[in-house]
Amino acid sequence: MKSVANSHPVALFWFRRDLRLEDNAGLYHALKGALPVLPVFIFDSNILDDLPERQDARVEFIHHAVAGLKHILEEQGSTLVVRHGKPEQIWPELLRDYPVGAVYTNRDYEPYALERDTAVQSFLAAANIPFYTFKDHVIFEKDEILKDDGTPYTVFTPYSRKWLAKLQTRRFVPADGSGAENPVSFYLTSYPTAKYSGNFFKTPPVEMPTLAEIGFHPAGIPFPPVEVARGLIRNYNQTRDFPAIDGTSRLGVHFRFGTISIREKARHAQLLNDTYLNELIWRDFYSQILAHFPRVVAQPFKPQYAHIPWRDAPEEFRRWCNGQTGYPIVDAGMRELNATGYMHNRVRMITASFLTKHLLLNWQLGEAYFAQKLLDFDLASNNGGWQWAAGCGTDAAPYFRIFNPAEQTRKFDPERRYIRRWVPELDTPAYPLPIVDHVFARQRCLETYKKALPAP
Numbered sequence: 283m284k285s286v287a288n289s290h291p292v293a294l295f296w297f298r299r300d301l302r303l304e305d306n307a308g309l310y311h312a313l314k315g316a317l318p319v320l321p322v323f324i325f326d327s328n329i330l331d332d333l334p335e336r337q338d339a340r341v342e343f344i345h346h347a348v349a350g351l352k353h354i355l356e357e358q359g360s361t362l363v364v365r366h367g368k369p370e371q372i373w374p375e376l377l378r379d380y381p382v383g384a385v386y387t388n389r390d391y392e393p394y395a396l397e398r399d400t401a402v403q404s405f406l407a408a409a410n411i412p413f414y415t416f417k418d419h420v421i422f423e424k425d426e427i428l429k430d431d432g433t434p435y436t437v438f439t440p441y442s443r444k445w446l447a448k449l450q451t452r453r454f455v456p457a458d459g460s461g462a463e464n465p466v467s468f469y470l471t472s473y474p475t476a477k478y479s480g481n482f483f484k485t486p487p488v489e490m491p492t493l494a495e496i497g498f499h500p501a502g503i504p505f506p507p508v509e510v511a512r513g514l515i516r517n518y519n520q521t522r523d524f525p526a527i528d529g530t531s532r533l534g535v536h537f538r539f540g541t542i543s544i545r546e547k548a549r550h551a552q553l554l555n556d557t558y559l560n561e562l563i564w565r566d567f568y569s570q571i572l573a574h575f576p577r578v579v580a581q582p583f584k585p586q587y588a589h590i591p592w593r594d595a596p597e598e599f600r601r602w603c604n605g606q607t608g609y610p611i612v613d614a615g616m617r618e619l620n621a622t623g624y625m626h627n628r629v630r631m632i633t634a635s636f637l638t639k640h641l642l643l644n645w646q647l648g649e650a651y652f653a654q655k656l657l658d659f660d661l662a663s664n665n666g667g668w669q670w671a672a673g674c675g676t677d678a679a680p681y682f683r684i685f686n687p688a689e690q691t692r693k694f695d696p697e698r699r700y701i702r703r704w705v706p707e708l709d710t711p712a713y714p715l716p717i718v719d720h721v722f723a724r725q726r727c728l729e730t731y732k733k734a735l736p737a738p
Contacts (some may be wrong), residue, residue, distance in 0.1 A: 306388070307388055307418040311414065321361075370405070437677055438563075461529070525628060610691065
């Protein structure tokens with residue numbers, strides 16, 4: 283690396299939640315710049331050291347994706363520099379090892395990421411190195427969809443209307459003199475990264491740390507494919523609520539770590555299914571809620587819900603975690619989560635409602651457990667979903683809306699195919715009795731919430 287330090291400057295592209303070479307906004311701008319581009323990835327020990335399990339499937343997924351990127355780059359005569367440690371320590375090392383002229387990256391909106399990037403930007407500025415950031419992980423960022431008075435939306439429906447209206451913006455391409463309008467939304471236009479792939483810095487391969495060297499081991503959980511059949515998206519509104527059938531895309535982990543382009547999938551959704559597109563709008567909505575109201579990480583969005591006297595029942599929480607509540611649809615969901623890192627979207631709502639309403643346990647317990655287990659864990663969406671279930675978030679289900687597990691089963695798993703897949707001991711003495719009576723739990727929840735919340 284010492285010889286590299288004496289060569290011409292390079293631009294470093296810092297991969298984070300954008301683990302792909304195609305249609306990558308920040309990478310596209312880096313490759314279009316004047317300097318050859320050397321990609322970098324940091325296994326951030328500030329994040330990894332807080333993970334409770336050493337067989338975290340998400341770390342394995344990232345390691346696999348990073349190794350894949352490195353292989354492709356080395357086929358093109360470049361490489362991916364992979365480091366493990368705290369970014370505040372890694373960046374001085376990178377500046378010692380390489381003649382860095384600029385750093386490019388895509389923006390991340392979570393509180394830790396904002397704090398980290400501010401520190402890195404300050405460090406680079408002290409060395410007179412520009413730090414360029416770009417939008418890539420969402421369609422619309424924090425301040426792109428606002429009310430007419432400039433304040434953020436806190437209700438989904440009007441937000442989604444303006445989101446869709448803004449999406450209609452078209453790109454004009456007047457180069458041929460026709461002024462013809464591109465049929466693709468300006469905001470969904472792909473970045474032709476591959477067109478500039480010859481601008482990667484040419485260098486021999488470098489070693490990357492193994493999964494074991496960063497302190498983790500394979501989890502043995504299969505990862506969902508990066509592609510789904512168009513027919514699945516086309517029929518999404520008809521199939522998405524039935525956990526026994528393969529009716530959802532399971533692309534969440536790929537959105538989370540950017541192994542697919544949100545713009546590409548939004549284009550497909552726009553053509554194929556409005557309901558699926560609506561799910562992508564929810565993703566942006568929760569992202570901007572977190573950005574505008576970072577207090578939601580530790581507090582209910584609706585402050586009055588902080589007064590609810592949640593029960594302290596660790597054994598009941600343990601039974602919920604392990605899928606031993608005696609409510610089959612709840613137990614099936616929790617067992618699916620524990621075994622695969624995935625839970626069907628409809629069942630996520632049922633299990634969350636059960637924890638917060640039937641058991642009257644703090645939504646933050648469930649949020650933290652999902653954060654630990656979900657392959658597709660995303661702070662903004664996970665927090666938003668749990669606060670919705672507990673009644674304390676934006677657009678939340680009112681506290682008197684309490685899912686009846688038996689009714690949910692009748693509607694969405696009538697033949698109990700999903701349940702029997704995950705609860706094979708159903709209808710045998712081995713299956714536990716219900717942890718709480720539904721009628722009693724519902725009444726207890728209503729009385730507790732009503733007493734704790736101020737009258738409307």
